[in-house]
Amino acid sequence: MTTYHRDPFDRPLKKLELTVRRLFNRLFLADRTPTVVTSTRDAIAIPDHPSFVFLRQDRIGDVLITSPIIRAVREAYPDARIDVVLSRNNVMVANTLEPFIDGSYIYQRSTTSLLSIIRALRKQRYDVIVDLLDNASSTSSLLVSMSNARFALGVDKENRGVYTHVVPLLDKATVHISERIRSLVTALGIEPASVDMRPMYPISEDDAARAKSLLFPEGRPTHPVGVVFSGSSVLRTYPEEKVIAVLDRIKPLYPSAAFYVFCAPHHREQAARIAAAVGAQAVPTTSSFHAYAAALHEMEALISPDTSAVHLAAAWNLPSCVLFNQHDPNLYPWYPYQTHCEAVINHGSNLADIAVDDVVRAIEQLFAYCTIPKEHHGLS
Template structure:
């Protein structure tokens, strides 16, 4: 065994002797808990799929003080969850700030800490090592010995991530089975900057941005697809969304297809406010998928997966209409004609 693996195992608590208690049915394990901390210092989409958990917990435990830890990549989601959390903390990934944060969090005297990750996180594991709390809860996985209590991991091949996370309601005596779960956002948060005046047409939004270059469908594919849509549908207007690093691609696509470029903004709230005006959205697998679910916008989502059918359940829009296109190759190998067929199916529903 190499040194790297030994360090990783230590971080995940594998050398600890004590096993966590398994909570596999609804029972009130922490009746005296007054203040809890949730660990969610990852990406935008991870916060969005946690909203159903937060909403149910807040509705059922109205006196519970809920604090949550966000990170650099998802701190802009804070307005989306402020109604469910008493305080939002920021994790900045450097040693000096982390030491300061741990001291501040320990002064809060949390009764309980919950790790919301369903994959083992080294950051969460390290934080759990240094944060003081009598009880620490997580989903059953590789770093399970960092917890005092665990809930079973629901099948990653069959169960949506939203439903895997709400299993963490079990120690609060809440049965997650049969709950009406939605990714909901307060519409009042979003500006009404009108992209296109609503007339007798539908708006198709195309999101170019993904979490990595591998999630870019390619300029020529977008141009071809938009021109196919324009040829077939006279009642559809197309808006192209992009982050600042894809501005040149956005401009080229719009010039060669007569689509409308959406204003580029660094504000997540402004971006989502514009997305909200669309009747349909085409996007790679990214956080936009979950905004589609929040506003019930029918979506076409492009996924690159290791195998078909995928062994792990893909993060599709939850409880919302969508069409998924899967490939085991790069996304740019998906043909525009394939996407057109899926749009035709979506448009006809």
């Protein structure tokens, strides 16, 4: 697989970039009236030996939920050239796409990087550019409009004028994000119902063996449980003192459960304090997302805020208790797709507002599902 344009200019030129985007929005977003595709009968006329480029320059979880779509396109068009635009925020999970793609571009969130990728896209002259975002994005709009692709496909939304073809936007309040973006394959001549949207993240036997050696040097416990407390921002992180309070309540009730605290490297001190306070194991931090994922793969259940770990859980059908912020009631939470989940919903923007009692109750329901035995004579 080829990786294109790892841009050396990492400093965003924010003022210029925003000016360019505003100008673009005023001049070009309503330039086209796209064809609305509701069935494969109206699909794009894909040529022989086609070339596709997919836009996925957002977060790790977005790549994980996209992997089934890329796989489906590869299976439908085995002779196609398939490339993808990633970002520095999600390139660490490119390995999940590598079996199905030929190359990637890495967007660095700078004007220099944006222009570099536009030049590369124009030179390649793709048959189809596919925007996988179901929210309007100025970056995607620029890439689509300037790509020189023969056809441009996206979900029908505010920037519909940049596409030649769109699929209807399914109800954001009731339809899972995986199924909303799956509808894009209709315009590529693929029946959406034929695409299994469970995310993919492969762990090899060697990966698993290394993870077991790290986690269980004295043998695997009966019920290992992963605890992730930090998300992508402070507002999506459950506070240290509340994590300790939850585990103080749960741990005596489930003596056969062993708790493993996972975190990003910059949260290692908090993880160590949590583990020391409740007698859990702090998992050694690593800069390798793959090593982190391999360790999570060894868990029997997962407790986590809404973060990439949730979509890894869906990839492996790992039951979970997930803490969500849902400040918009019209936006369906990103539950782990088709995987058992005990959800704790905060109808605001800060996970810290979730009560300890609510998390404890959800974990007890999760452990009942996992048949982790409870000591009824313990604390209550």
